[in-house]
Amino acid sequence: MADDFRLTGLEDVQAPIERAHGLPNAHYTDPATIAEENQAVLATGWAGLAVGSDVPEVGDAVPISFLGQPLLLLRDDNDQVRVFQNICRHRGMILVSEPRKIEGAIRCPYHSWCYAKDGRLVATPHVGGPGQNTHAGIDRATLGLVEVRSHIWRDVVFVNLSGEAAPFEDVHADLIARWSEFDQPLHHGGAGSSFILEVATNWKLAVENYCESYHLPWIHPGLNSYSRLEDHYHIEAEGRYSGQGTYVYRQLKDEDGKSFPDFDDLSDTWDTAAEYIAVYPNVLLGVHRDHAFTIILEPVAHNQTREHVHLYYAQPDTDQGLRERNAALWKEVFEEDIFVVEGMQAGRAAPGFDGGRFSPAMDGPTHMFHAWVAGRIAAARE
Missing domain, CATH: 2.102.10.10 (Rieske [2Fe-2S] iron-sulphur domain)
Incomplete structure (x- = not known):
């Protein structure tokens, strides 16, 4: 009976978004369920371990x-x-x-x-x-x-612990093509351009929150003041990645009006656009005309995640003061999300919570991640 209940729960997660439920509480609170999930979701595919820097x-x-x-x-x-x-x-x-x-x-x-x-x-x-x-x-x-089988893309060291995944270049061929304009050297900003956030939540909730722009008006009022909810669009690649993009990106400038140098030969699209993608399972990436960032989500425990944040630039010798300001701004944005993901983790202790529902208009990228996790677990059971 217990196995039937768990299977039904995953079928509900994989249902069309209009009637789907999120992953059951056990996937955030129960050690046995999470151990099975870790094997199916983190060990058999390409998970982010660290960065080459x-x-x-x-x-x-x-x-x-x-x-x-x-x-x-x-x-x-x-x-x-x-x-x-x-x-x-x-x-x-x-x-x-x-x-x-x-x-x-x-x-x-x-x-x-x-x-x-x-x-x-x-x-x-x-x-x-x-x-x-x-x-x-x-x-x-x-x-x-x-x-251990590994692959480096955008300085992220991806590992396949099981050794059985298809080549990384095949799994993520479309994402590599999508960001092919950014296939050029990345220069880590140095010690001041990396930081770690300790967050009392399951790693999946950090992915779920990052995927969507729905929360911007309430959680990121500063960011939303110029890159508004209506300026964003969904990014959805079933079974591989999901996230959001914005048509409005404002470069950071110093007192003299100077900004970071751009990556070379970008198309006009990137003059004002930026994209933020969760590469399944646990890597969060952002690209802009003049810098990029990577977040590796380290699953420390069922209710503890360590977020390793790294900022990169198009040139190695960008202005240190501007880099420090940029790191401080992004840290502020990411810290604004902490109470949300910790609150959702605490909410998973409510026995009657059924995984929640999704806004068909706003939660597509997050539902896609839930469905992918459920699908990996179901495939592993078969």
Whole structure:
């Protein structure tokens, strides 16, 4: 009976928007339901893990726990960003416990097995006995670090934990084409252009809120003062991404009237337009003529999300003061959403809540995300 109830709930979520319900409460509050969801939604597709700018130089290494898995983000000697399981192949010891630069090899702190930055096992001291660093039963060639399938797009490091997803370029071919004009170097704004928001909510609620512009007049009055609700349009790509765009974008200017330099050779559309897309499952992106941003949603717990925000520019040496103002403005906008997503999370404790309903005119992008989550879970069950 319980399984039948859960399946019916997902069918309701996948119904046409006029009669659909949102995901049931259990998808925000119940550990068993969320564990199943995490496998179907986050582990089997292309999820956002970090950004390449987290490891800007060769040898930079950052340990990351994602869905409970210990991972290592690393820039190797060929300047390639890679993701490995952060464990020694000997006894499963964590290799790197805090961000640092690796000058030579990655050395296990337990028995000093060593790995090159490309994952090869290169040293096994005393493995054959005192002073004997080899053994016939230890084939170094087959005991390198386990690499996690990854792909970088717009500096976002996407990972496919299951290793079974279609190539990223195939999954998101239409989005890559949609933003092909922005397929040019992105320059991270530096330390002052990234920040983290700790939010007491399930990660999905952050996606749901980001997808739609319906809330702008009440939650973002400053932004809505010039980019009004009626200036926005829906972006919907079933099963891949959804979001919103605006026909009105106002560049930030300094006291002398100067703004950030534009990306090269953009069409006239982008003179006044901007787009904000949630790339399923957990990456939020924004593009403008003169800057872009990325938000990686880290699912810390069923009711805790860590939002990693990064700002990028068309040129590497943009004005620092203007960058700081831009970061402060976006931080203010994103912080305005916190009480909303935390309030919705608290609301999921109401036993009679049926997942809620959607405005057929205004909630299309959010309903599309709900339906995608439900569809992934239903497909995994089959």
